[in-house]
Amino acid sequence: MFARRSALASSLHGASQRFAGLAAKVVIAERHPLSILQVSAFATTIPDTEQALFNALGLPVAAANQFSGDSQLSLRSIAPGVWQLVGEVSHTAHAEQLRQTLQGIATVVDISHGRTALQISGLCSAKTIAKFCGLDLDPAKFSTGSSTQTRFGHIAMTLSRLDDAPTFEILVFRGYAQHVFETLVEGAAEFGLRIEQ
């Protein structure tokens, strides 16, 4: 069986050796492999799609720029009528099943290989991300459960706050993964950094 090879396969180990900081205020880890499905409703089928998603997944559809669920499986409302289903469990069966359930009311596209997910946690995680992202990351403004399309420097990313530790998750095109990872690592270095494999 072919094994899934992350876009960061050649970078993570070296970086984790360089930055094994004891007093780390930023911890970076990759979430891999993930299953990511993009579900897009049509103009007139948003309520039907929301209902169908709830029936199929048991997850309510969250308000705009929020997600429901947890790290096992979360449903992110990232645009009007567009959701990303992100989970650790393989959802290949899910994809086909979901496609059939949503036949005629929404499309389902598997982008599991197309994104790299980085988890950033620690006291200075928000400060690090704030070097590259113009969103207000104050917990009052971007609370746990938030998930939104924004930018990391010039690169499009989906940014989520997974918990109050705080733990953030960044999703970017896998093609930019190494660039984003290197940039993030350099930005976190001044705060003390640890990279977990």
Added chain:
Amino acid sequence: MTRAQPNRLPQGGLINRDQPINFMFDGKSYQGYLGDTLASALLANGVKLIGRSFKYHRRRGIYSAGPEEPNALIQLRTGNRTEPNTRATMAEIFEGLQTSSQNRWPSLALDWRAINQKFSALMPAGFYYKTFMWPAKFWMFYEKQIRRAAGLGKAPLESDPDRYAFEYAHCDLLIVGSGPAGLSAALAAAKTGQTVVLADERAELGGSALWERNQIDNMPASSWVQQTLATLSGYANVRLLRRSTVSGCYDHGMVTIVERVADHLAQPPEHTPRQRFIHLRTQRMILATGSIERPLVFADNDKPGVMLASAVRTYINQYAVLPGKQLAVFTNNDDAYRTAFDAKEAGAESVTVIDARAQTKPELLSRAQQLGITCIGNSFISKVHGNTVQAVSIIGRANGAQQKIACEVLAHSGGWNPTVHLLSQSAGKLRFDETLTTFVPDTVPSHISVAGAANGEFTLAGALSQGHQAISGSSPDSAPLANPEAPPKIEALWQIPKAGSLGKRFVDIQDDVTVEDIELAHRENFRSVEHLKRYTTLGMGTDQGKTSNVNGLAIMATLRNEPIPGVGTTTFRPPYTPVALGLFAGTETGKHQTPIRRTALHDWHVEQQAPMTSVGHWLRPKTYLRAGETYDAAWRRENIAVRETVGLVDVGTLGKIDIQGPDAHIFIQRIYSNNFATLAVGKLRYGLMLREDGIVMDDGTVARLSHEHFVISTTTANAGKVQSYLEWLLQVAWPELRCHAVSVTEQFAQFALAGPKSREVLARLLPEYDVSDTALPHLGILHAQLEGADVIVFRMSYSGERAYELAIGADFGRALWTRLLECGAELGITPYGTEAMGVLRIEKGHVAGSELDGRTTPADLGLAKLARQGGGYIGAQLLQRQALQDPRRPCLVGLVPVDGKTVIRAGSQLVASELEAKSPGVVAKQGFVSCSTPSAFLGHPIALGFLENGHARLGQEVIAASPLSSEFVRVRIVHPVFVDPDNTRLKG
């Protein structure tokens, strides 16, 4: 022997005497203390001469104690960290700091260019508009000389070794300036719970509370500052930013702040940026930016030892430096008397006040008398004696009585100008206040308040109160308190007449602009404030006219016989003070200058040490060099391998878009010019996308995976553009279509397996599947499973050989690639790169970006058949325009060199003859060369181009002319498909 730091007072000041610091200036070693600026340390050491002026190379000394410093511009540090034109008044010294003066040769004391002063009559403002005209051919000589003479410091020639970082921040309230008004506001704001940022450009917070001997809340002001800062540090909602200049105000509360994180250290700690560029979005702003003292304009007001009055007392009070034993203070206002009092109480031998006004407050006179200070009223300074200040001559205004007094320092004050730059950048308006003789804020945007001296409030009590009141909900009772005082009085005095014709009265000291220059500008009719500025360069130096703008426009107002507001002010633009270029670059330097985008196979290419090329953000391998191979030999080997055996290339950079939905087929029909209604499931077809104006935008393939499911490909370069365009169409133009377009470029790794033996390799890869030509014909699709992963095989060709493109989830890409190489090893499978890929497609006459250049129609490309009849697609209507249907339009042709060996330069123009090509004047252009390559397979160079009436001219010869490179190649017009025009190789 002179003792070290002869001007340092034995006690006082906020410097840390326990931490001496050794530094160098012009090769000499000096000592100062932690907390000193370079200026205060040099003054403490009795250094008077600091630089030479811009145009006249006049001797100059330290003039001020702040960012407005026009004279003491120093080359700071050496080597790759050297920074020119750094204000000595702002630079903090550290152990081992090396500095040098600028703009002098061979030395500061003996500067040859000082000879310019002898020719100063020939070098007034704007002299360069009237000189260096003749003879015209000498201009480049003049230009080099002028360039050498211009400028002050030297830019570094080595790369900046430091890091710079951005930070995006947000707050409810930004307070600019940490003087009494700012700190008072911060105290009140902290209690409200709103998020507060307090920024000050200096290392120590406190502003004027650090250098004026005042009392706040019944304690020395500097103690009040310490207590206040301790209080503020206890609030989690307050962020204090030291060494942070608010450099610009932009729309919607966006403010930029330059935080000098490590400039006061020999080098930044590991991983720490030297400076941080903070983009702060704030809901409200309080400008507590204080004011800048205005000079008096009198003869030789630029000599070393002439200083701003407040600067002298700043050096005394904050830095414990008395710049001279004998001081004179020249003023038109009450405020400068503080300098006289502070100097005498600090131990100056003699202090004389020359007050230009006829009347002075009795309290000031009696205090002066108590201290033994001589006061001479109703008088001017008529002359400053010495190369550095030795004495001044004084003349009575009423009676002309003259006297001369010895002094080493001439402190002067013409009043104060509120620091309103940020307000002006925020479109706030100013008005001229006749009583204060300065510009004060008038209309202020609703999200901004101005408090303290910046608002024209020049008393301490008033500043504290205004800062406090700027926070809504603050009770006036809880404001910090100082003794109430009457505002200082001032008499407008924009220039002091010269005694006789000698002596220069400088208005802009940095740019060497004198009163006479302003008079000249007026005579020559450059009378508006904008012309005044640009003609004389007044206000155009690194200080942006902080000590010259108001005097300059006031003098022009006098010349124009108008009130000052009639002249108006120039526009303040960010940044407030100069900013290192590296700061704007942030982390986007070196290999991070643009983001790098890597395919799933990137690591493998790098392991092969393939030379890479950039295609937009992508990195792609150009070729794979075997041991001992040249680049040229490598791509030639690959070119032939694909035609004769089989090759493998990573095409993961091409755009791939998943288009799904009940109306997907309708959408496809609209966006492509050829007919896709007949595309069956399991088949793919080449298509053209046109712009609305009928010009070809992009080409690619459309694969139908199911009735409602398509995957289309785009060129690498246009992937993003096409994706955005399709989303726009679905969201804006046709929102009723039940269809979505989702980018899957990154989802799939994709390879092209090409060559006569490609099917055999495929059969070995997928032994359980039927890959015969019947089961998988040209333009067919096969869905397969391999090692638990889905693989889609598209039979299509870019090279013109039998070929298959394989798509697999990107995480599996490398595994599939490796397996393909294993399967093809015996058959001679050859990985190939973009170089060979480009040669192959030109050999096959495939159009690509060089032909789809935004000017070509389907017919131009020889693809008229792909613009279907009946319309119904984007671009159909405008494609019918006469000019786009003209049969004489240049159309796609192939070109070969007549001599069989000369490479034709891409971009060459196609013309009738060489003679014509070389003749001057307009030459009839018949077409141009769009792409060109040598060909290993064919054994001669080939090219594609566009030629008028090209399809009727096969066999004819024209010239491919490139006059810029002096290349004129005779070429023959041939069919654009050089290899396999009947497609037999392709279809097997």
